[in-house]
Amino acid sequence: MAEWAATEAGDFDLRLTLESGQFFRYEAEGEGYLLLTQGHALRVRQEGGLLLFSGADLAFVRRLFGLDGAHEAALSLLQNDAAIAPLLARYRGLRIMRQDLHETILAFICSSQSNIPKIRLNLHGLATLCGMDVGGHAHLPPPGVPLDPALVRSAKTGYRAKYLVAANSMLTPAMLDALRRSDYPQSHAMLCTLPGVGPKVADCICLFGLGHGHAFPVDVHILRAMQARFPRSRLLTPQRARELAQRRWGPAAGLAQQYLYQWARDDLRRRP
DNA sequence: ATCCAGGGGGATT
DNA sequence: AATCCCCATGGA
Numbered sequence: 001m002a003e004w005a006a007t008e009a010g011d012f013d014l015r016l017t018l019e020s021g022q023f024f025r026y027e028a029e030g031e032g033y034l035l036l037t038q039g040h041a042l043r044v045r046q047e048g049g050l051l052l053f054s055g056a057d058l059a060f061v062r063r064l065f066g067l068d069g070a071h072e073a074a075l076s077l078l079q080n081d082a083a084i085a086p087l088l089a090r091y092r093g094l095r096i097m098r099q100d101l102h103e104t105i106l107a108f109i110c111s112s113q114s115n116i117p118k119i120r121l122n123l124h125g126l127a128t129l130c131g132m133d134v135g136g137h138a139h140l141p142p143p144g145v146p147l148d149p150a151l152v153r154s155a156k157t158g159y160r161a162k163y164l165v166a167a168n169s170m171l172t173p174a175m176l177d178a179l180r181r182s183d184y185p186q187s188h189a190m191l192c193t194l195p196g197v198g199p200k201v202a203d204c205i206c207l208f209g210l211g212h213g214h215a216f217p218v219d220v221h222i223l224r225a226m227q228a229r230f231p232r233s234r235l236l237t238p239q240r241a242r243e244l245a246q247r248r249w250g251p252a253a254g255l256a257q258q259y260l261y262q263w264a265r266d267d268l269r270r271r272p
Numbered sequence: 273a274t275c276c277a278g279g280g281g282g283a284t285t
Numbered sequence: 286a287a288t289c290c291c292c293a294t295g296g297a
Contacts, residue, residue, distance in 0.1 A: 111293085112293035113278080113279085114280090114291085114293085118280070118282095153279095159277085159278040160293095163294085195294090196295090197293095197294085199293090219292080220291090
């Protein structure tokens with residue numbers, strides 16, 4: 001077994017962050033987790049304010065989990081806002097991860113009309129059937145390669161199979177580079193040209209795969225959360241909720257969304 | 273603009 | 286065991 005390294009991770013909650021619906025290629029293993037991403041088999045576990053890891057270098061781990069000053073800067077924009085501050089305290093340590101762009105696109109095409117366990121099932125199937133083996137671990141297929149529609153379908157991706165096949169062929173290195181070089185509105189528009197990617201999924205990709213803090217994906221959970229916390233805003237449609245969040249929180253809107261999502265999942269479920 | 277199909281898993285009956 | 290429910294996207 002590889003050697004463990006450690007890094008300071010105060011104000012970080014590994015379990016909360018990993019299981020908050022932004023990243024799906026993990027499984028519980030012993031006291032921690034095994035993550036399969038970007039060719040790495042990364043083992044992580046948290047002991048108090050220390051994050052222990054093996055399988056990738058320090059810079060990779062700190063970037064993946066958002067352990068940088070950008071998080072503190074975004075937090076400081078939210079902590080004086082009465083509409084969101086209680087959630088910051090309740091879910092202390094929840095961070096936005098910074099993931100690989102191509103993996104994020106595949107994951108969130110799978111995410112439409114779905115749920116976390118099923119997305120994990122889809123991605124595991126996709127990696128096993130269409131992907132590549134790296135040291136005994138299945139990783140997602142690389143961008144640009146043609147995927148076998150029958151295999152993609154057998155990963156139980158359902159009607160999303162054709163989107164995954166078409167999108168992966170469109171995702172050339174040039175397109176990924178263009179996405180990375182573009183600003184938030186441009187990359188959002190470009191992502192919406194991919195099959196299976198609409199405004200909501202594009203915002204997830206902007207937030208988790210491109211690090212655009214303004215991105216504010218609105219699904220039913222977020223819409224419910226926004227309606228509950230801004231009861232005086234009449235007729236809060238998904239589009240209006242997004243505009244309100246971006247106007248109110250600016251580059252911290254995406255982080256606010258993550259706290260709202262967690263709260264909605266915990267407290268605003270149907271049939272409580 | 274409005275309506276509705278779509279796939280598979282989970283909850284409910 | 287059968288049925289309802291979920292709820293983003295795309296096409297009619």
